[in-house]
Amino acid sequence: MGSRNGPFSHTLLVIHVLLVVTTVxxxxxxxxxxxxxxxxxxxxxxxxxxxxxxxxxxxxxxxxxxxxxxxxxxxxxxxxxxxxxxxxxxxxxxxxxxxxxxxxxxxxxxxxxxxxxxxxxxxxxxxxxxxxxxxxxxxxxxxxxxxxxxxxxxxxxxxxxxxxxxxxxxxxxxxxxxxxxxxxxxxxxxxxxxxxxxxxxxxxxxxxxxxxxxxxxxxxxxxxxxxxxxxxxxxxxxxxxxxxxTKLDKNNDYKTNTKDIEMPSYEEESYKRTPNGGKLQFVRNDITEFKLHDLLRASAEVLGGGSFGSSYKATLANGPAVVVKRFREMSNVKKEEFYSHANRLGSFSHPNLLPLVAFYHKKDEKLLITDFAQNGSLASHLHGKRKPNEPGLDWRTRLSIIKGVAQGLDYLYKELPHLVLPHGHLKSSNVLLNDAFIPLLADYGLIPLVNKRHAQKFMVAYKSPEFTYHDSTTTKTDVWCLGILILEILTGKFPANYLKQGKGGSSDLETWVNSVVREEWTGEVFDKEMKGTKNSEGEMLKLLKIGMCCCEWNIERRWDLKAAVEKIGELKERGSDEDYSSCTSDGAYSSRAMTDEDFSFSVTG
Missing domain, CATH: 3.80.10.10 (Ribonuclease Inhibitor)
Structure with a gap:
């Protein structure tokens, strides 16, 4: 028996040792x-x-x-x-x-x-x-x-x-x-x-x-x-x-084809039990006040989601249409600061600012409610799809828009002198148009409310050369944004570097315009969709030069807002082909011809 079991036991022992070694x-x-x-x-x-x-x-x-x-x-x-x-x-x-x-x-x-x-x-x-x-x-x-x-x-x-x-x-x-x-x-x-x-x-x-x-x-x-x-x-x-x-038009922040949507009563009741009772804080006296549950009952259209949060249009029963914008990146601002600044913004009154109607504050929820602009955003008219044979914005309308933008920005500078960036997010999708195509600036004065990290990642003021290369902004930074907007309006080209998160690097639009006009001032840069330009090219060239003086990389040579507003205000629909070339810091033009130095991208100051 022992001799017969010996080899078998030995085999088991070997297998056991192999398993242990393998496991170890x-x-x-x-x-x-x-x-x-x-x-x-x-x-x-x-x-x-x-x-x-x-x-x-x-x-x-x-x-x-x-x-x-x-x-x-x-x-x-x-x-x-x-x-x-x-x-x-x-x-x-x-x-x-x-x-x-x-x-x-x-x-x-x-x-x-x-x-x-x-x-x-x-x-x-x-x-x-x-x-x-x-x-x-x-x-x-x-x-x-x-x-x-x-x-x-x-x-x-x-x-x-x-x-x-x-x-x-x-x-x-x-x-x-x-x-x-x-x-x-x-x-x-x-x-x-x-x-x-x-x-x-x-x-x-x-x-x-x-x-x-x-x-x-x-x-x-x-x-x-x-x-x-x-x-x-x-x-x-x-x-x-x-x-x-239904599907949004991705090129239009304020126009969608939608169906009416309602809210069932059991969900409405749940919002009546919010900690502050669902109370909206109104900042205007010229509108009939409504409650949060009135908004919840209203028919609604999703307008889109931007860098701050989602927006929708609510049409109140027997009342106006308003836009409700939900801000996701304001968690760092204290309630008292939010109330104080929102009330300040609500006190503004200017024909070129989108009026604030009311606001809503909770720890995890901030809403701003504004008027609704019937003609959508400037971006949608410049870059969105149009119906066959539908004309683009003509020169007269574009000039009127940029004049209104300049006036609205000038008002913000006067009302918010303590802010380095009175607007901070000036771009074509934040220029809305009412039924008469009068421009209304939106998303202004939000720098004190938006979380700093998010602001620097998305807001266009932080795409400027001075922030890209020196991590700083100045009172001329909003002017740089105005300059880029002018170039966008005239050329019909979108500043693609705005889509980049974080610092913007060089402005592709500004660089392209400079490359075209470096040798000779020419109308080749102008949007071919822009009609009504007969006898207007001289004034269009003036506005082009104003835009370039506003987005000049050299901060010392870049115009301040006062100079820009003054020069924009002097523009006419038609005029002479006055010849002036480069910018000076006091808002004047030097009569000498442009040189490579005028188009250099070094940042000083």
């Missing part, structure tokens, strides 16, 4: 790779027990904090939540752990683009919510990830369109993308048992057929006013029926 070697490999991964993280004190002398797992029990262990003793996932972590998520190193199936980095301080989850093809779930991730997610970011069931990206700063590859994951059951800055239309999802949330983004268009069984709050544009945007009704035939706005 595997644990050692996982330990080393995870420690290497840890080195890519900042503020990783919470992971102090991640050391190579100990295995991450003991069977299916974790030895290391934040490690999820599989039944076979390998690392199945990471749950690194609420640890104040930052730095880089090294997906290359994690991809070398063959057992990884789930990753969670909820509620940390990670920034930058989304990690490349495609490197772990068999990943089943990814949780990145409550961080500071930003940027566009590639459309194919989830392509081929057939095992993915849960994706949570909410409460970050992602932009761009929702990746279509998400809709191609057949077994996806949970998709949370709310509280970001996604824009565009929602792709269709046909997965069964899928739960989604796209609320509080900049999305538009119809709810796709595959998602019409979802809770309507999952598509709300604004939390406080979400009932205005979507409504659900129980019907005998179709169950839930949705009504919402």
């Amino acid at each position: 070697f595997s644990d050692s490999t996982e330990s080393e790779k995870l420690v290497t991964f840890k080195r890519s993280l900042l503020k990783a004190e919470a992971l102090s027990n991640w050391i190579t002398s100990a295995a991450p797992c003991n069977g299916d029990k974790e030895n290391w904090r934040g490690v999820i262990c599989g039944k076979d003793g390998s690392v199945f996932g990471l749950r690194l939540e609420n640890m104040a972590l930052s730095g880089t998520i090294d997906m290359d190193m994690l991809a070398e752990l063959p057992g990884i199936r789930t990753l969670s980095f909820i509620n940390n301080s990670f920034e930058g683009p989304m990690p490349d989850v495609q490197k772990i093809r068999l990943l089943r779930s990814i949780f990145l919510s409550n961080n500071n991730f930003s940027g566009v997610i590639r459309d194919d970011a989830f392509a081929g990830m057939s095992s993915m069931r849960k994706v949570e990206l909410q409460n970050n700063k992602f932009t761009g369109r929702i990746p279509r590859s998400l809709s191609e994951m057949k077994i996806l059951v949970d998709l949370q993308m709310q509280d970001n800055e996604f824009e565009g239309e929602i792709p269709d999802f046909e997965q069964k048992n899928l739960k989604v949330n796209f609320a509080n983004n900049r999305l538009y268009g119809p709810i796709p057929p595959g998602l019409r069984n979802q809770d309507p709050s999952s598509f709300a544009v604004v939390f406080v006013i979400s009932p205005l945007i979507f409504r659900a009704r129980t019907t005998a035939k179709n169950g839930y029926k949705y009504q919402q706005t």
Whole structure:
């Protein structure tokens, strides 16, 4: 018996030794790779027990904090939540752990683009919510990830369109993308048992057929006013029926084709119970006051989502149409400061300012309510699609608009002398036009209210040369914005560097104009859609030169606002071809010919 069992026992012993050696070697490999991964993280004190002398797992029990262990003793996932972590998520190193199936980095301080989850093809779930991730997610970011069931990206700063590859994951059951800055239309999802949330983004268009069984709050544009945007009704035939706005014209901030939307009474009651009773603070006496629930009952149109937040038009019963703008980036301003500044803005009265009607303040919600401008934004008329044979803005209208803009800006300088940037965000989409095409400046005087980091990322004053290269602004910075606006009005070209987040670098529009007129002042730069220019080219050239003097990079030579307003006011619809060339700081022109120095882009002062 003993002789017969000897070889068998020996074989078992060898197998056992091999298994032990393999397990120890595997644990050692996982330990080393995870420690290497840890080195890519900042503020990783919470992971102090991640050391190579100990295995991450003991069977299916974790030895290391934040490690999820599989039944076979390998690392199945990471749950690194609420640890104040930052730095880089090294997906290359994690991809070398063959057992990884789930990753969670909820509620940390990670920034930058989304990690490349495609490197772990068999990943089943990814949780990145409550961080500071930003940027566009590639459309194919989830392509081929057939095992993915849960994706949570909410409460970050992602932009761009929702990746279509998400809709191609057949077994996806949970998709949370709310509280970001996604824009565009929602792709269709046909997965069964899928739960989604796209609320509080900049999305538009119809709810796709595959998602019409979802809770309507999952598509709300604004939390406080979400009932205005979507409504659900129980019907005998179709169950839930949705009504919402149709697709926005992305080139027009204030024009959309929409359907009327109402709010059901049970949601209205919930807003009556808000901490301040849903009270609006009115700043004008020439309008009949209304309550927040009147707005909630009104028919509404989504107007779009800009760099500050979402806007919609509400048509009150037996009352005027107003625009409600929800601001997302004012959390740092105190209530007393908000009230004081909003009341100050509400006291302004000028024919070229969009009047403030009322405001609403809560800790997590700030609304500004203004008049509605019937003819949309200047940007929509310069760059939006027109109907066949519909003329562009003629010279007379463009001249009238820029004169009104200059007058409105001059008024802001006088009323807000304590602000270096009385406007701060002067661009064509913030110049609105009433029924008579009189320009109305919008989004003015907001610098004291908007969170500084957000302001410097999006507001056009921070695209100026002085801020790009010297991190400073001056009382001439709004004049630089005026100069770029003048060039945009005359050329019909959009200043594309405004689309860049953060510092603007060189102005592509200004550079192009300079390149065309460097050798000879010519009308080649003017918008070919601009009609009514007969006998007007001389005045148009004057305005072109005024624009260039306003956006002069050399701050010492750049005109101040007083000089710009004076020269713009002297312009006529038709006039002589007076010959003057370069700018001087006192608002005059030198008679000498332009030289390369006049077109140099050095910044001084």
